[in-house]
Amino acid sequence: MxxxxxxxxxxxxxxxxxxxxxxxxxxxxxxxxxxxxxxGGVILAASYVLLMLAFGRDFAEKNLSLTAASQLDCVGAxxxxxxxxxxxxxxxxxxxxxxxxxxxxADKATEFKLVSAGIIPxxxxxxGLKVGASLFLVILxxxxxxxxxxxxxxxxxx
Amino acid sequence: xxxxxxxxxxxxxxxxxxxxxxMVKIVIGLAVMEYAVNLFLIMLGYRVNGTAPIVDKxxxxxSTHQVTADFLNAAVDPxxxxxxxxxxxxxxxxxxxxxxxxxxxxxxxxxFDITEIRKLKG
Amino acid sequence: xxxxxxxxxAFVCIPLVAAxxxxxxGSFGRKGGALTTAVANLATLSLLVMSIASINQFSVYNVGKxxxxxxxxxxxxxxxxxxxxxxxxxxxxxxxxxxxxxEQYTAKPKYLTLFMLMVAGMNGxxxxxxxxxxxxxxxxxxxxxxxxxxxxxxxxxxxxxxxYMVLGEVGxxxxxxxxxxxxGVTGALNMAYIxxxxxxxxxxxxxxxxxxxxxxxxxxxxALVPFxxxxxxxxxxxxxxxxxxxxxILIKVLGVYALLxxxxxxxxxxxxxxxxxxxxxxxxxxxxxxLAIGQGDLKRLLAYSSISQVGYIFLGIGLGGVLLxxxxxxxxxxxxxxxxxxxxxxxxxxxxxxxxxxxxVEMATGTRQLGQLGGLAEKLPLTRASCxxxxxxxxxxxxxxxxxxxxxxxxxAIGAGIYWAAxxxxxxxxxxxIMYLKVHRYVFLGEPSETRRQIKESxxxxxxxxxxxxxxxxxxxxxxxVPTIRAELLDPAAKVLCDGVKYADKIMEVTRI
Numbered sequence: 001m002x003x004x005x006x007x008x009x010x011x012x013x014x015x016x017x018x019x020x021x022x023x024x025x026x027x028x029x030x031x032x033x034x035x036x037x038x039x040g041g042v043i044l045a046a047s048y049v050l051l052m053l054a055f056g057r058d059f060a061e062k063n064l065s066l067t068a069a070s071q072l073d074c075v076g077a078x079x080x081x082x083x084x085x086x087x088x089x090x091x092x093x094x095x096x097x098x099x100x101x102x103x104x105x106a107d108k109a110t111e112f113k114l115v116s117a118g119i120i121p122x123x124x125x126x127x128g129l130k131v132g133a134s135l136f137l138v139i140l141x142x143x144x145x146x147x148x149x150x151x152x153x154x155x156x157x158x
Numbered sequence: 159x160x161x162x163x164x165x166x167x168x169x170x171x172x173x174x175x176x177x178x179x180x181m182v183k184i185v186i187g188l189a190v191m192e193y194a195v196n197l198f199l200i201m202l203g204y205r206v207n208g209t210a211p212i213v214d215k216x217x218x219x220x221s222t223h224q225v226t227a228d229f230l231n232a233a234v235d236p237x238x239x240x241x242x243x244x245x246x247x248x249x250x251x252x253x254x255x256x257x258x259x260x261x262x263x264x265x266x267x268x269x270f271d272i273t274e275i276r277k278l279k280g
Numbered sequence: 281x282x283x284x285x286x287x288x289x290a291f292v293c294i295p296l297v298a299a300x301x302x303x304x305x306g307s308f309g310r311k312g313g314a315l316t317t318a319v320a321n322l323a324t325l326s327l328l329v330m331s332i333a334s335i336n337q338f339s340v341y342n343v344g345k346x347x348x349x350x351x352x353x354x355x356x357x358x359x360x361x362x363x364x365x366x367x368x369x370x371x372x373x374x375x376x377x378x379x380x381x382x383e384q385y386t387a388k389p390k391y392l393t394l395f396m397l398m399v400a401g402m403n404g405x406x407x408x409x410x411x412x413x414x415x416x417x418x419x420x421x422x423x424x425x426x427x428x429x430x431x432x433x434x435x436x437x438x439x440x441x442x443x444y445m446v447l448g449e450v451g452x453x454x455x456x457x458x459x460x461x462x463x464g465v466t467g468a469l470n471m472a473y474i475x476x477x478x479x480x481x482x483x484x485x486x487x488x489x490x491x492x493x494x495x496x497x498x499x500x501x502x503a504l505v506p507f508x509x510x511x512x513x514x515x516x517x518x519x520x521x522x523x524x525x526x527x528x529i530l531i532k533v534l535g536v537y538a539l540l541x542x543x544x545x546x547x548x549x550x551x552x553x554x555x556x557x558x559x560x561x562x563x564x565x566x567x568x569x570x571l572a573i574g575q576g577d578l579k580r581l582l583a584y585s586s587i588s589q590v591g592y593i594f595l596g597i598g599l600g601g602v603l604l605x606x607x608x609x610x611x612x613x614x615x616x617x618x619x620x621x622x623x624x625x626x627x628x629x630x631x632x633x634x635x636x637x638x639x640x641v642e643m644a645t646g647t648r649q650l651g652q653l654g655g656l657a658e659k660l661p662l663t664r665a666s667c668x669x670x671x672x673x674x675x676x677x678x679x680x681x682x683x684x685x686x687x688x689x690x691x692x693a694i695g696a697g698i699y700w701a702a703x704x705x706x707x708x709x710x711x712x713x714i715m716y717l718k719v720h721r722y723v724f725l726g727e728p729s730e731t732r733r734q735i736k737e738s739x740x741x742x743x744x745x746x747x748x749x750x751x752x753x754x755x756x757x758x759x760x761x762v763p764t765i766r767a768e769l770l771d772p773a774a775k776v777l778c779d780g781v782k783y784a785d786k787i788m789e790v791t792r793i
Contacts, residue, residue: 034212038247070303077300081293087344088289096289096344131247138254145261168457175446188449195456202464238463241412245456248419252449255423259430259442266435275439 003056012054019047027128028121029114037124041131048136057143069137076130083122160201167194181260181270188256192249196242203235211236287330288341288354291364291403292417298323299396306389313388317379320392324372324399331364336768340409340790347791348409348470355409355471355787358772363406363537365769366625369752370528370632371399377636377745378521381643385432385519394431398424398525402533409787411459411546412469418455418534422448422501425530429518440510440517447510451500458493461486475546475784487547494542495556502535504594505563508587515583516648520639523579527586528632532624536593545776545783549601557598562704564591569711578638578648578723582631585715588708589627589674595701596620596689597777603696604778612696618774619688626673626681626756633670633749637663640742641723650722657724662743664724666750671716673753676709681756 003009026033027040052060084096115121171194174187209232217229260270267275298319305312305319334356341354375395382388401421408414426448430441463469465486466477478487500507511531515523543553568588575581597620603613640663641656642648657664673680676687686705693702760766776783 034210038243067307071307074300074304078297081297081300085293135250138258142254142258142261145258145265168453172450175450181442184446188446188453191450191453195453195460198457199460199463202460237469238460241459241463244412244416248416248423251423252419252445255426256442256445256449259438259445262430262433263435263438263442266438277436277439 003059004054008054012050016047016050016054019050020044023047023128023132027124030124031120032114037127038131040124041128042135044128044132045135045139048132049139052140052143057140061140064136066137066140069133069140072133073130073137076126076128076133080123080126080130083119083126087119161198164194164198164201167197170194179271179273181263181272184272185253185256185260189249189253192245192252196245196249199238199242199245203238205232205234208232208234210234211239287334288339288356288407289343290330291327291407292400294323294327295396295400295403299393299400302389302393302396306392316389316392320396321372321375321379323396324368324375327399327403328365328368328372331361331368334361334364336772337361338786340787342791348787349468349473352413353409353470353787353791354407356407357776357783357786358774359537359540359776360406362621362625362769362773363533364403366628367399367402367406367529367533370628371395371402371525373745373749374521374524374528374632374636376748377524377639377742378519380742381521381639382519384643391428391431394424394428395522395525397421398428398530402529405533406537409472410470411462411474414538414541415452415455415459418501418538419452421530421534422452425522425526428522429514429526431519431522434517436513437517440513444510444514447500447507451497451507454493454497454500458490458497461490461493465490471541471546472784472787475548475781476788478547479781479784491542491547491553495539495553498535498539498542499560500535502531502539502590503564503587504535504560504590505567505587508564508567511587512580512583515586515635516577516579520635520642523583523639524632524635527583527635528628531586531590532593532628536590536597536624540597540777543601544780546781548781549604551602551605554598554601554605557594557601558701559598561591561594561596561598562701564588564594565704565708566591569708569715572715573711573718576650578641578650578653578719579635581650581715581719582634582638585674585712586627586631588712589623589631592686592689592705592708593620593624593627595705596623596692599689599693599696599698599701600777604780610778612692614774614778615688615695616692617777618770619685619692621773621777622688622760622770623682623685626685626753629749629752629756630670630673630682633666633746633753634674636742636746636749637667637670640746643742650719653723654726655724660724662746666746667724668720669750669753671719673757675713675716679757680753681760684757684760 023040023043023046025040026035026043027037030036030040048060048064051063087096168191171187171189171191175184175191176187178184178187209229211233213225213229217226263275264270269275301319302316305316308315336358337356338358339356341356342348343352343354346352378391378395382391385391398421401417401419401424404417405414405421408417426441426445429444430437459469462474462478465481465484466474468474468477481487496507503511515527518526543549543557547553565588568584568586568591572581572584572588575584596616600613600617600620603616604610638648641653641660644660644663645653645656647653669680673682676682686709690702690705693699693705779786
């Protein structure tokens with residue numbers, strides 16, 4: 001998949017950074033404003049898709065390769081599992097227990113601030129990482145399929 | 159009455175998934191069916207003249223650490239919104255898998271027409 | 281007893297963590313490949329050990345310490361333990377088998393990841409106590425199975441996967457619509473709370489419509505007869521251990537278990553629903569048996585036989601439901617339900633063993649068509665013996681396990697005075713005998729052709745998995761005569777179903793403490 005004209009390349013090289021930053025904003029403030037992990041992750045993936053559309057698939061693949069995206073995906077899921085399991089190891093334990101909020105922050109009045117609501121921002125970050133990486137992986141893989149069959153003749157029917 | 163329109167959309171999607179012969183149209187029919195069910199779920203939580211269920215400082219009483227009563231009376235139900243979020247993610251995964259299988263079938267068979275993709279019979 | 285509650289989230293957590301660790305190890309090359317297989321096998325075996333350790337326990341676990349109805353709870357009662365043991369048993373055996381079998385395919389770490397996700401989804405469906413959580417886990421297991429059916433990316437596998445996927449998604453959408461309808465009426469998603477609300481208004485039209493949608497949606501997953509057309513294609517085109525998992529446990533967990541929970545514990549059995557289940561079961565039995573006899577493809581014949589045996593399970597459950605609501609002696613109802621649950625366990629073990637042996641045959645000879653096989657008896661003796669044991673168990677020859685479960689169903693039918701059901705069970709067993717005699721005659725007896733002189737018996741973990749399942753088929757028949765195992769495993773499961781809506785009282789009483 002080839003890239004686009006010089007105007008599109010220049011503008012999108014500025015805009016994709018803004019989109020990426022916006023995605024990080026939606027993830028980090030997920031417990032205060034609408035959005036959260038999944039929506040922010042989709043926006044992160046969208047910034048990489050813009051990179052792929054404007055500069056060509058090979059450039060995007062050199063930027064974040066298939067194996068690197070797959071490993072980021074797994075790291076995001078394992079981070080989420082680690083956050084959930086930490087509640088088990090603590091004293092009066094429970095799976096997925098919001099331990100930071102109940103243990104450390106329960107007395108302080110920390111509503112509506114960035115550092116509040118316990119494990120929820122950590123879960124949001126893990127999900128945002130995972131969703132962003134896996135959506136980018138999906139679109140990259142689909143574009144591999146498109147690339148191949150344009151050059152080959154379709155197989156005979158039945 | 160808006161629920162009837164959701165069911166109409168659901169039946170349109172079901173008709174499209176069952177009757178049409180092009181694989182991409184079947185996938186689109188399934189997507190329409192999925193969005194109809196999501197729309198139905200969101201409409202369940204609606205309250206007339208309701209506000210968005212987001213708490214900010216005007217609705218919050220810092221002394222008792224509780225939300226105010228008029229927030230509870232005015233906000234729409236946030237639980238169906240959480241259900242729909244999950245359902246949209248599931249729909250995304252399903253759609254991605256279906257599209258990639260359709261592309262691979264096109265590579266192997268050369269056509270999107272399901273009446274010609276009939277190697278498995280009996 | 282204090283670490284029993286900690287085991288409940290582990291049933292879901294262990295396969296999920298294993299599923300996401302595997303691609304990281306898999307990118308390290310060949311040594312990484314061996315490590316991934318070892319991790320996956322360890323995970324399934326540990327799940328099996330944990331599910332055996334939880335026999336005869338009852339516990340409720342509130343995730344995140346949020347009590348219901350604010351949070352989600354996980355429930356471990358008799359039915360759950362029974363299904364957990366079935367699921368983890370078959371998945372450990374299939375995982376052992378696929379160590380050698382999947383060497384034929386590339387991308388083995390991806391296969392193991394999808395397999396672990398399917399196991400996590402099935403365990404989650406069985407363990408959860410919340411209806412929407414059941415839907416989420418059902419979707420996880422279904423999507424993993426759609427990808428696994430088309431894993432080899434041949435023409436037939438992709439076509440079967442697409443057909444399975446479209447029909448499966450229609451079923452899931454029906455289930456989600458039904459969940460939305462009942463949330464609109466009752467305002468609760470937890471199974472205990474929904475049950476209380478349904479008992480309070482029993483003749484609500486919207487709730488009955490939601491029940492009909494549940495039966496349609498879960499019935500599509502269980503391959504009930506108007507919706508069975510995906511099953512022969514999907515189960516015959518999938519790789520052999522995946523066919524074993526799909527036919528042995530997936531249609532039962534996603535279809536039969538979800539229907540049992542919804543009908544018995546949430547909505548409460550009524551005679552109309554019981555009669556419907558009986559009718560559907562009878563149609564399944566007859567249609568599956570007749571369509572199977574004429575098949576020319578080995579795995580397609582086994583798939584149609586699965587449809588027939590699922591019909592037995594629904595016939596038993598429907599009979600039990602009708603007898604429970606008819607105010608008759610509850611002994612026959614309990615016996616019918618016990619018979620169908622035991623038949624579910626027997627069928628899971630023997631059908632998965634049959635699919636594993638068909639995979640062994642396919643790996644040795646390269647074909648599945650009955651017309652081209654033949655004379656494999658002296659080349660593949662272990663496969664032949666396992667196939668004989670498994671088919672004897674399904675047909676119902678004493679002393680194998682299937683004989684006892686069919687005997688219980690016949691005794692329950694005769695004792696309740698429903699003689700035509702008993703006659704039908706025996707008649708369809710005769711048809712089943714015909715179809716498996718056909719399998720043996722075409723595959724194993726006769727003269728081998730010239731090109732087949734060099735094939736060898738399957739070795740290593742494939743042989744271990746087949747021997748374990750074959751021993752289990754024999755043991756299930758013998759241990760049934762030992763009453764303590766029957767009392768520990770089967771009676772609590774049947775009791776949960778016969779108690780019906782008292783499930784809600786039990787859950788609420790535990791969470792008040």
